Amino acid sequence: MKVIVNDERCKQCGICAVNCPKKAISFSDVINMKGYQPAVVDDALCIGCGICYTMCPDWVFEITGE
Amino acid sequence: MAVAKKIPSILSKQISFCPGCGHGVVVRLIAECIEEMKQEKNSIINVGVGCYSLMTPSVEIDRFDSLHGRGAAISTGFKRANPDTLVISYQGDGDAYSIGIGESVSAAYRNENITVITVNNTNYGMTGGQMSATTMPGQKTTTSPLGRNCQTTGMPMKFPEMIASSFPEVAYVARGSVTKPAYVNKLKGYIKNAFEAQMNGEGYSLIEVLSPCPTNWGMSPVESHERVNGEIEAYYPLGEFKLREEK
Numbered sequence: 001m002k003v004i005v006n007d008e009r010c011k012q013c014g015i016c017a018v019n020c021p022k023k024a025i026s027f028s029d030v031i032n033m034k035g036y037q038p039a040v041v042d043d044a045l046c047i048g049c050g051i052c053y054t055m056c057p058d059w060v061f062e063i064t065g066e
Numbered sequence: 067m068a069v070a071k072k073i074p075s076i077l078s079k080q081i082s083f084c085p086g087c088g089h090g091v092v093v094r095l096i097a098e099c100i101e102e103m104k105q106e107k108n109s110i111i112n113v114g115v116g117c118y119s120l121m122t123p124s125v126e127i128d129r130f131d132s133l134h135g136r137g138a139a140i141s142t143g144f145k146r147a148n149p150d151t152l153v154i155s156y157q158g159d160g161d162a163y164s165i166g167i168g169e170s171v172s173a174a175y176r177n178e179n180i181t182v183i184t185v186n187n188t189n190y191g192m193t194g195g196q197m198s199a200t201t202m203p204g205q206k207t208t209t210s211p212l213g214r215n216c217q218t219t220g221m222p223m224k225f226p227e228m229i230a231s232s233f234p235e236v237a238y239v240a241r242g243s244v245t246k247p248a249y250v251n252k253l254k255g256y257i258k259n260a261f262e263a264q265m266n267g268e269g270y271s272l273i274e275v276l277s278p279c280p281t282n283w284g285m286s287p288v289e290s291h292e293r294v295n296g297e298i299e300a301y302y303p304l305g306e307f308k309l310r311e312e313k
């Protein structure tokens with residue numbers, strides 16, 4: 001797994017998804033405790049570039065380095 | 067090989083800004099720089115009055131909720147009493163440029179050895195989006211419902227340019243943005259430079275950050291990024307206005 005998603009922090013702003021160069025981010029059908037549909041990363045598409053970490057204002061992502 | 071990236075340990079709690087608010091990125095970059103410089107136990111963040119006041123429970127270093135607009139003056143006191151501590155004044159355009167412009171200018175004029183970070187989202191976010199000194203020409207706010215009229219209110223203030231040209235002896239002045247991956251990386255470099263200048267005793271440093279306020283702009287977070295990258299960046303150029311000098 002290249003990215004860990006701390007999905008309880010996500011506010012579904014969409015900024016990660018528009019900036020992901022591989023279009024690897026979509027939004028879950030399961031609503032989190034804040035009432036948002038959090039970001040989900042498709043590990044098969046993801047290249048671990050870290051742009052989602054860089055852009056997310058809510059500190060949702062960690063890049064594992066794998 | 068992907069490079070590992072971990073949220074700084076001093077940010078273990080979540081933050082309660084609106085979805086897409088730029089403040090969250092600025093706070094994280096400050097924390098990353100503090101952690102990389104190993105200053106977690108030797109920093110104080112002096113937080114002005116604005117939405118960013120909400121950061122104080124989430125940033126686990128020494129912190130102080132400042133009087134409105136007086137961040138640079140209060141930071142002066144912290145720094146003079148604790149000259150080896152990294153002192154950061156975190157403010158907004160309303161706080162630093164409208165309410166506290168006297169204190170903001172005076173700290174630069176004295177070349178006080180502190181770092182001022184001002185987050186410019188072109189309005190008073192916390193109180194519902196009133197016009198500030200950096201509201202753009204024609205921008206509608208709750209106190210400029212027909213759009214800002216610059217003939218009666220003046221043109222938006224360019225604080226970094228004013229400081230760099232009026233007080234050329236200050237250590238470092240730059241303007242960054244949080245609205246593109248390359249901009250965020252550059253902004254981190256600016257913040258690092260400012261902190262290093264302060265720890266080296268080089269004098270006053272200032273970073274302005276162009277930042278979206280989707281809630282009060284009535285835009286989606288993605289649209290608010292486009293506004294920063296278009297209209298706002300065209301008026302507020304990014305870059306360094308005063309470079310550090312060898313000491």
Ligand SMILES: Cc1ncc(C[n+]2csc(CCOP(=O)(O)OP(=O)(O)O)c2C)c(N)n1
Nearest residue numbers: 115116117134158159160161189190191192
């Ligand atoms: C002495 C005083 N006057 C006015 C206020 C009301 N007030 C709270 S926040 C704020 C403006 C904040 O604007 P800014 O610094 O741009 O921060 P933002 O919320 O946009 O990030 C004002 C006028 C106050 N709290 N104290």
Ligand code: SF4
Nearest residue numbers: 010011013014016056
């Ligand atoms: S940028 Fe962060 S908060 Fe926004 S949708 Fe993506 S993960 Fe969620």
Ligand code: SF4
Nearest residue numbers: 020046047049050052
């Ligand atoms: S690490 Fe890069 S490729 Fe993977 S989800 Fe994040 S932005 Fe997309």
Ligand code: SF4
Nearest residue numbers: 083084087117191279
């Ligand atoms: S009102 Fe604007 S500045 Fe305040 S938290 Fe919301 S988006 Fe951020």
